[in-house]
Structures are given as structure tokens and as C-alpha cells.
Amino acid sequence: MEVILLERIDNLGQMGDVVKVRPGFARNFLLPQKKALRANENNLEVFRQRRAQLEAENLKRRQEAEEVAKKLDGLQIVVIRQAGDSGQLYGSVSSRDIAEAITEAGASVMRNQVIQDRPIKALGLHDIRVRLHPEVSIVVTINVARSESEAELQQKAGKFVSFEEQQAREEAAEAEALERAAEAEAAAEAEAEEAESEEDELYKESS
Secondary structure, eight states: OEEEESSOBTTTBOTTOEEEOOHHHIIIIITTTTSEEEOSHHHHHHHHHHHHHHHHHHHHHHHHHHHHHHHHTTOEEEEEOOBOTTSEEEEEEOHHHHHHHHHHTTOOOOGGGEEOSSOEEESEEEEEEEEEETTEEEEEEEEEESSHHHHHHHHHHTSOOOHHHHHHHHHHHHHHHHHHHHHHHHHHHHHHHHHHHHHHHHHHHHO
């Protein structure tokens, strides 16, 4: 089936292009979403008459999308899920979950704007593309973790941190804290000895 595109469509063409698509794609998506018209003489004339209006509307939507893109630039969203020690989720994070999380962060996004080949099924940081407009896309980072503290750890590490790595980090942090405490205690003792020595010297001089 041939259609006239009313906006830019990835991998198809620009506004005004006449392209051939699968009938099901046209009937189920392009036509009901008003993204295209059936390609015939009448609709070509309708498009020519409406082109300036369509371009103006598209420009306005694109500018609005660019404003949202600035707001979401560099956004990292934490999604808490249950998972095993290996990092595999007991379930998944879908495009609907991501859209809801972004909306909660302050920018209204629909599920079909989240470009996701497959659901997220593992802990860690996942870069997901969000199409705010046919000509405006951004990438948000989805930080999937079992807790807020784990999410913070993953953000610092830039990746999923296994149970063993977490234990090793905790042990290293504990050892460092003990070492600092020992150094502080030794410094305090040295300072006390020095003060006592100075007192002895003053006593001897006065006597």
C-alpha cells in the first residue's frame, strides 16, 4: 500500500514522501495515528493545501520536544526490582515501566515513545532511547537496582556490582576506616606525649 507521510517516520521518509508500506502497518498504525494518508489524487491535493499548516504544527511540536529534551538531558532514573545475586531480575523492566518512571521524574512520556528492543532483565545501568518527536530523541539511563544504596553504588561504579564485589568494597571500606582510626589514635597519643614532654621541660626549668 502507498501512503503520503504527514511527518518524518524513521526508516520510511520525510513529511510529504509517498512510500510503500505493508497494509497492516498502514491500517493499524500510520492511518489511525494520523501519521499518513492513503496515496491517491484527492489526498495528494489535500496534503498540498495543508502542507504549510502541517509544517507549522510540526515545528511547534519539535520545539516543545527540544525543551523537554533539555530537561531530561543526562537524566538517570532509578528503578528498584528484586533480583538474584547474579544480577538477573525476578521479572523485567518494560517500556511501560520506563515511561512511567520518566513521567514521575517530571516529563510526560508515552510507552510507544520508549525505543526498546527487549525488556531489561538484569541489574545495572541501561541506556534507553526515548523519541520525544520524530526529529528529537534522547538517551536516558535506567539504573536498575535492588535498593537505593545499591543504585548509588552502581552509579559510582558505572555498572552492575555483584554481591562479591559489594562485600569486597565493604571490607575494603571497613579496613580503611580501621586504619584511619588507628592513625588518628596514634597521632593523638604522640600529641599527648609531646605535650607531657613539654610540661616536664617547663617544670625542670622552673625548678
